Amino acid sequence: MATEAGWNELYESRPGAAENSPMRAEWTKVMMWLFLISDALTFSGFLCGYAALRMGGSNWPNPSKVFGITLVSFMTFLLICSSVTMVKALSAIRKGNRSLMSVWLLVTALGGAIFLGCQYYEWTHLIHEGIHLKYSKWHGQPINSLFGPTFFVTTGFHGLHVTGGVLLLLFGAFQGMTGRYTKQNNDGVEMIGLYWHFVDLVWILIFTFMYLI
Amino acid sequence: MSEVEHTEHEEHPEPNYLAVFFTLAVLTAIEIGLTFINMPRGLLVMMLVVLAFVKVGLVALYFMHLVSEKVLLKAIVAIPLIVASILLIGITPDALHKLLRPHIP
Numbered sequence: 001m002a003t004e005a006g007w008n009e010l011y012e013s014r015p016g017a018a019e020n021s022p023m024r025a026e027w028t029k030v031m032m033w034l035f036l037i038s039d040a041l042t043f044s045g046f047l048c049g050y051a052a053l054r055m056g057g058s059n060w061p062n063p064s065k066v067f068g069i070t071l072v073s074f075m076t077f078l079l080i081c082s083s084v085t086m087v088k089a090l091s092a093i094r095k096g097n098r099s100l101m102s103v104w105l106l107v108t109a110l111g112g113a114i115f116l117g118c119q120y121y122e123w124t125h126l127i128h129e130g131i132h133l134k135y136s137k138w139h140g141q142p143i144n145s146l147f148g149p150t151f152f153v154t155t156g157f158h159g160l161h162v163t164g165g166v167l168l169l170l171f172g173a174f175q176g177m178t179g180r181y182t183k184q185n186n187d188g189v190e191m192i193g194l195y196w197h198f199v200d201l202v203w204i205l206i207f208t209f210m211y212l213i
Numbered sequence: 214m215s216e217v218e219h220t221e222h223e224e225h226p227e228p229n230y231l232a233v234f235f236t237l238a239v240l241t242a243i244e245i246g247l248t249f250i251n252m253p254r255g256l257l258v259m260m261l262v263v264l265a266f267v268k269v270g271l272v273a274l275y276f277m278h279l280v281s282e283k284v285l286l287k288a289i290v291a292i293p294l295i296v297a298s299i300l301l302i303g304i305t306p307d308a309l310h311k312l313l314r315p316h317i318p
Contacts, residue, residue: 022283022285024282024283024286025282025283025286030286030289033286033289033290034289037289037290037293037294040293040294040297041293041297044294044297044298044300045300048300048301048303048304051301051304052303052304052307055304055307055310056307064248069245069248073241073245076241077238077241080234080237080238080241081234083234083272083276084230084231084234086276087230087276088230091227193276193277194277197272197273197276197277198277200272200276201269201272201273201277204265204268204269204272205265205269207241207265208244208261208262208264208265209265212244212245212247212248212261213257213258213261213262
């Protein structure tokens, strides 16, 4: 079992390590990018599967009639705003301002939490209206039974990512308050940022493919 | 983080995050506005997809700082996504069929 010193040795970069890397990047960053790529492939599988099922199916409802576009636009705007607050957090710690970094991380986490609240409200409304995993109705009329599962699985998987992101942001803010990050050592904040921007990036695609098209 | 990388951060000035934010917000507004305009479905879909990928590019390049990474890291990120986009070839015939002949079930 690794001791705290062992973890720090593992986590923190050796001087010159990034410079000697063929990518001129810390190993943590390369690993995070590889994780994000694998995650992107999962989401592209979901979206391509959704497109194929929608193309091949009949009686697919018009998304603009089913979804509340005002609420979803607000959710999209919220995630874009939270990406800005995330880069502000990274910018703050790179200038050595630890408390400001924690504040921006908490604001970002708040944005994510509000997004999840909106998603809860949207799901509750849709389920109440008759859209379920096994069968779907809209205003009492049956619609394509695959509409519900494709929507809930894709947005649910994204919602899980947002939940994980909010927990990571809270953890990062807590670590920031305890002095874990400094002007010279802030890889952890950058990793949290990469993950959070990826969550925003995926939502941009879900918003277009599932809500607008 | 090593001092070497810290120096590298300073070599790359921060992007104008607010400009990226406003561009993303405007593109999102354009996307939503397009859905209210009466136009051929194929054209609408094409425009929405292009706008979505422009937005994705902006987030990846500027918020995720891919623009200031080395070519090798950019390639490692881009190649799997290009390969994944080949998945789209599988649904293209169906998509074109539906878009060009919407009256045929």
